[in-house]
C-alpha cells in the first residue's frame with residue numbers, strides 16, 4: 001500500500017509551463033548581472049517572495065544546517081542577509097565563515113545557487129540596515145534570543161511590546177545584536193527548468209583571472 005505522503009504527492013505537477021527561456025550563450029561574463037536580470041524578470045512576472053532564499057551553513061561538528069532568510073541587497077561584491085548576532089546561524093558563520101545560498105523561483109522553474117566565504121559587515125553598515133526597517137521589524141530584532149527555547153508565549157508578547165516602546169521612543173536606537181553578513185560567491189549556478197526537455201544549467205566559477213562559465217549536464 002502506498003504511504004499517505006506518496007499518495008498525496010502522486011500526480012502533483014512540477015515545472016509547470018509556461019516557463020521562460022534561458023540562452024546561456026548570451027549570458028553575461030559575470031554572475032551578478034545575470035542575477036539582476038533574473039530578479040528583475042521574477043519581480044515583473046509576479047514570482048512570490050523572490051527575496052526569500054535558503055541559507056546553508058555548517059556547525060562546529062560538521063552537521064549542515066539550513067533555513068530561509070531574506071536577501072537584503074546584492075552587488076557584484078556579494079549577497080547580503082541580516083540576522084540575530086547571537087543566533088545559531090551567526091555562531092556557525094563565526095566558527096566556519098562559509099555558506100551556500102539558494103533561490104527557488106518556482107513560477108519560473110528557476111533555481112540559483114551561490115557558494116562562498118561569508119564576511120560580517122561592519123557595525124555602521126549593520127546599524128544602517130537596522131534603521132532602514134519598519135518599527136515592528138526593529139522591535140522584533142531588539143527582542144533577540146533567536147532560536148532559544150520559549151517556555152511561555154506571554155514572555156515573547158511582553159518583550160515585543162517593551163521593544164516596540166523603546167523603538168517608538170528612540171527612532172535612532174540601534175543594537176549590536178543585529179548582524180549583517182555578506183556572501184561572496186566563488187561559484188554561482190543558474191538553473192532553468194524545462195518540462196519534458198533537458199534543463200539548462202550555467203555555472204560560473206571564480207578564478208584568479210576572473211569568472212569562467214560552463215554549462216552542466218542536468
Ligand SMILES: Cc1cc2nc3c(=O)[nH]c(=O)nc-3n(C[C@H](O)[C@H](O)[C@H](O)COP(=O)(O)O)c2cc1C
Nearest residue numbers: 052067068069070082083084087088089090146147
Ligand atoms: C520567508 C522567511 C524569511 C525569513 N527571513 C529571515 C531573516 O532575514 N533573518 C533571520 O534571521 N531569520 C529569517 N527567517 C527565519 C529563519 O528561517 C530562522 O527560523 C531563524 O533565523 C533562526 O535560524 P537559526 O536558528 O538557524 O539561526 C525567515 C523565515 C522565512 C520563512
